[in-house]
Amino acid sequence: AQSVAQPEDQVNVAEGNPLTVKCTYSVSGNPYLFWYVQYPNRGLQFLLKYITGDNLVKGSYGFEAEFNKSQTSFHLKKPSALVSDSALYFCAVSASGGSGTYKYIFGTGTRLKVLA
Amino acid sequence: GAGVSQTPSNKVTEKGKYVELRCDPISGHTALYWYRQSLGQGPEFLIYFQGTGAADDSGLPNDRFFAVRPEGSVSTLKIQRTERGDSAVYLCASSSGPQETQYFGPGTRLLVL
Secondary structure (H helix, E strand, C coil): CCEEECCCCEEEEECCCCEEECCEEECCCCCEEEEEEECCCCCEEEEEEECCCCCEEECHHHCEEEEECCCCEEEEEECCCCHHHCEEEEEEEEEEEECCEEEEEECCCEEEEEEC | CCCCEEECCEEEECCCCCEEEEEECCCCCCEEEEEEECCCCCCEEEEEEECCEEEECCCCCCCCEEEECCCCCCEEEEECCCCHHHCEEEEEEEECCCCCCCEECCCEEEEEC
16 A cells, blocks of 8 residues: 655754654655645645655755655755744655556645744 | 635535535646545545546545536535534645646635534
8 A cells, every 4th residue: 555654743943953854655666755834724835846866856945855765765854944944744645546547645744843 | 827726715514514615726737636634634635637527536435525627627526414524624736737746725624513
């Protein structure tokens, strides 16, 4: 079965420090991986995606993610956290539904809290 | 340009009533998705449209849920005989193709009393 795991419900980090939000996946074939951020009462905003190529993907707002095939991980990172980065972060994998259809499978989300 | 829009933003209804939730995708996007997000959970897939047809409806929880996209643009998610367990945020997303990046609307928060 295809799945995504975000092992941490919450991550706390001091402003200015580097942050990491973890994601591991299980999928057949080559994965398409995504990170989204959700602010209160807002929809999900796309941050970045990995399809193929360079294992380090750069995205919006200074975020980046590292694809590691051997560890089946796609951790989200940022060198220097901002208080405004505090939000709910979701990892997702694009999974085949058969017959050329695809759908996202999301992790349960990780709440990032950046402390001033 | 305009993003995905959803109406209403909030809907309160009574158990047993019928509700319709609307999604306007990004113009030109052929793929449209519905997800449901319960408190403290990630979004769960409900149904995927490619054009006018439902290419994958495997996520619909039961036959009380139905969705249409008659002209390949706007979609309506319909819930009959609502139950308290249907209370959630219903998210719509669209993309330019089946495996392209999905862009989400702000969601409709449904509360069934």
